[in-house]
Amino acid sequence: MGAKVSKQLERRKALSIQRKLLTGLQKNSGNEFPGSDYRPPNRKNWMQDLNPQKLHINQIVWPGTHDSATNKIGIPCITRPFAQCQSISIYNQLVKGTRVLDIRVQEDRRVCHGILKTYNVDVVINDIKKFLGETQSEIIILEIRTEFGHQDPPDFDKYLVDQLGEFLIHQDDRMFEKTVTDLLPKRVICVWKPRKSPPPKPGGPLWSAGYLKDNWIDTDLPSTKFNSNLKHLTEQQAVSKRRFFYRVENTVTPQADNPVVCVKPVTKRIHNYARLFIAQCHSNGCADRLQIFSTDFIDEDFVDSCVGLTYARVEGKT
Incomplete structure (x- = not known):
């Protein structure tokens, strides 16, 4: 007992x-x-406002959400606080400016986070299609993976193509140098990460796991995560030379042996330091490597910080 207290x-x-x-x-x-x-x-049309004819894919700093579809996960006030990483719907995240979604599914196509589950993935797809129907030039990166400990949903690749086929940007290394206008009317980069099923094939409508990478640091200590993110980012190539997306997550994670195990109070330890992180990237000479920047409980200021650096790249200010 004494050792635990210590x-x-x-x-x-x-x-x-x-x-x-x-x-x-x-x-x-x-x-x-x-x-x-x-x-x-x-914010609903921020790519449009930056001029799709000038905005190259490798110039974008993509604001993303971590565990995006957890706004209604678990039981309210009982299990939800242990797994909820976003409090608003996928549609409202997109309207707020989010452009990268992190979706975890289990074998019955329900969205999940660990052992807790929520609505069917159809809810996510319908929100995406609603947003796409209301905008013209916004590109979305949709990452869908089978959650750890679960089986792949049967024929899930066919499901994704059936649902999003008209919007899907096909796997192509040359895409990274293109402008948003070059890709239109296609508007979804869908990265499908199954656990055991065959990965997407080169040139197909879905992108394989190697096109979206990160270095996940599992800690609840904010400075440890901040500095580790910075270190791993400095080890990457500049976005202009990269042929995959690299993600940094401005989050910290509850630990099982810590008395505070609810997501929100833990991730708040780092949440307000997103602008500081970008500023440190600039001062450390690695801002040209920042690409996807994700967070829990996304807010307007986080989106603005990503769009601001994107704007500076387009205007040649960095």
Whole structure:
């Protein structure tokens, strides 16, 4: 018992130190970077506003959501706080400016997060199609994977093509150098990551797992995650040379041996440091490597920070 208490006291001390480190860095270095003062006039159409004829795919800093379809997961006030990473629907995330979705499914096509499940993936697809029907030039990266510990939904690749076929941008390395206009009217890059089923074939309508990579750091300590994200990003090539998407997640994760195991209070430890991260990327010379930037409980300021750096790239300010 005494050892457990001592361990928790050490963890609290570490958390306090890490919070002070990030707060101090923000105070001393600030949150400014090229494009940091830009605010999109309409987040629902921010790619349109940046001029699709000028906006290249490899210039975009894509605002994404982590565990995107968890707004109604589990039982409210009982199991939901342990798995909910977003509080609004897929459609409302897209309207707010999100352009990368992280969807986990199980064998019956229901969205899940670990052992907890929520609505059928049809809800996600219908929200995407609704958004696409209301916009003209917004490109979405849709990552769908079979959740760890679950089986692949039968014939799920055929389902995705049947549902989204008219919008799907086919797998093609040359896409990264193209403009948004070059890709229209196709508007969805769908990355399908099965656990055991055959992966998508080259040149097909779905993209394979190797086209969306990240370095997941499983920690609830904000400075540890912040610095690890920065380190892994510096190890990547510049987006202009890359032929895959690389994601950084501005999140921290509840740990089983910590008394605080609900997502929201834990991820808040890093949530407000997104602009600081981009500013540090700029000051450390690796802002040209930032591509997908994802978060829990996405908000307008997070979207604006990603769109601002995108704007600066388009205008040649970085």
